Amino acid sequence: MGRDFDPIPGKWYEDLEEESLFKVLTVDPDEELVQIQHEDGEIEEFDLDIWHELDLDEADEPEGWSASEPYDDDEEDEWEDDEEEEEDDWDDEDEDDWDDEDEDE
Numbered sequence: 001m002g003r004d005f006d007p008i009p010g011k012w013y014e015d016l017e018e019e020s021l022f023k024v025l026t027v028d029p030d031e032e033l034v035q036i037q038h039e040d041g042e043i044e045e046f047d048l049d050i051w052h053e054l055d056l057d058e059a060d061e062p063e064g065w066s067a068s069e070p071y072d073d074d075e076e077d078e079w080e081d082d083e084e085e086e087e088d089d090w091d092d093e094d095e096d097d098w099d100d101e102d103e104d105e
Contacts, residue, residue, distance in 0.1 A: 005056050007034045007048075014059040021059050039065075 005013065007024045014021050025043070026035040032048040039062055 004052060005058060007036075007051055012059040012061050013056045016055040016057055021062055023061070 007013075007027045009024050009026055012021060012023050021039040022036040022044075024034060025037050027033075028035075033045055034048060034051050035043065035045045037043050
């Protein structure tokens with residue numbers, strides 16, 4: 001059995017038995033769940049008991065890592081901010097058109 005590491009979100013680990021790399025995405029201490037993303041992009045979730053049974057070593061991020069990150073609440077916030085800006089722009093344009101119509105009458 002390898003060293004016993006605590007799962008840390010954002011850190012990479014190597015499963016020595018499976019000879020595979022993965023990144024810890026989230027750790028839910030209340031549910032005792034760990035969510036990981038394998039080097040090929042596949043996402044997996046398992047409980048902390050299984051985590052502690054794994055033969056792991058810390059690893060560096062693989063070169064050329066380009067798998068997309070899973071859905072993130074921050075990304076939603078950014079999207080909502082962009083959408084609000086677009087709505088504000090539309091509202092401003094609409095107000096300008098309203099003023100133009102008044103001048104024509």
